[in-house]
Amino acid sequence: MTTSDSMTPATSMKPIIVITPTVTQFCHQAWQINAKALYVENDDSKTYLITDMTPFHPVSHIWPDHPADRGFVNVGDVQYPVEDCLVGAIEQSTGKLHIAADIPVKRDAEGWAFVVVHQLPASASMIKVNDEVMLSVDKEYQASLSRGHSAGHIAFLALNKVLAESYWRKDADRKDPLGSYDFNSYAQVTSFVTPELCTDKYRLGKTLKKRGLNVADMLTNLDGIEADINQMIKGWLADSTPVAMRLEGEALTDSRYWEWQLDSDTLVSIPCGGTHIENTSELKSLSVKLTQLDDQHIEMLTHVIR
Structure with a gap:
């Protein structure tokens, strides 16, 4: 979506304020912070708020696997719900905001600042640039997504390992x-x-067969593969092991990595921009279900059992 001509930036009658990339805090186990309003834009249905920093995780416009956080923005005694949280990019020479699919540049493009955009009700147009606001994330909702996302990583590692042991005929x-x-x-x-779930869909096409996967055998024994995955995960989660996010910076466009200390000798590192658990003990146990959808697609549901 783009900011339409009908939307009015609160700064339109003032000199352009250079917007810097949002300092992200959603990987820091931070759920409430005070921040400064840098940009406010509104129309009859909504208000867009950009702050200098935020604990809110936005939904990615490139790979929208992880939903936006929920929560509230407080300005003085007035509280506004965060209706959505999106990725935006501001062209610094003009101050124009582009949102989600309408962002015309790749990350870290010169002259552009990537920002977290908090979508608030139209009534939040009362917020002014330079106002101090309090941003509060729904901690329990974020935690439920974090568990679901980490569970998905663990499940696909187990799926890969089970298939690698018996279902590939080529390297x-x-x-x-x-x-x-x-x-x-x-x-x-x-x-x-x-919340508490990761849903993955896979395509078993001709290219995958050419790469060496025995697709027919895999589909025939899907129940057995499912059982092996669950048994493997049960072993992995028998001991509590740490999970951390390694950050190469605090900007939205900086690389982030999910890192799991599977055992004393094995550190798993996966590029990921979501929020996650800090220890596998938060998962209790997982239940993986594999389902054949049609001749070329399967679905993996990874449930967190608490």
Whole structure:
């Protein structure tokens, strides 16, 4: 979506304020912070608010697997719900905001600042640039997504490993962090995180068969593969092990990595922009369900059992 001509930036009658990239705090286990309003734009249905920093995780416009956080923005005694949280990019020479799919540049393009855009009700147009606001994330909702997202990573590592042991007839070029043939990378079509759940859809097409996956055998024994995955995950989660996010910077466009200390000798590192758990003890246990959708697609549901 773009900011329409009908939307009015609160700064339109003032000199252009250079907007800097949002300092993100959603990987820091921070759920409430005070911040400064840098940009406010509104129309009859909504208000867009950009602050200098935020604990809110926005939904990605490139790979929208992890939903936006929920929560509130307080200005003095007035509280506004955050209706959505989006990725935006501001062209610094003009101050024009572009949102989500209408962002015309790649990340870190010169002259552009990537920002977290908080979508508030139209009544929030009362917020002014330079106002101090308090941003409060729904901690429990974010935690439920974090568990679902980390569960999805653990499940696809187990899926890759089970398939690598019995269902590949060739040496695949791509390997995952555990050294298994990376079925997840080759075949994943979509991945969606919801509270306590990760839903992954995979395509078993001709290309995957040519790469060496025995698709027919895999589909025939889907129940057995599912059982092996669940058994493997049960072993992995028998001991509590740490999970951390490694950040290469605080900007939205800086790389972030999910890192899991599987055992004393194995550190798993996966590029990921979502929010996550800090220890596998938060998951209690997982239940993976594999379902054949049609001749070329399977679905993996990874439930967090608490």
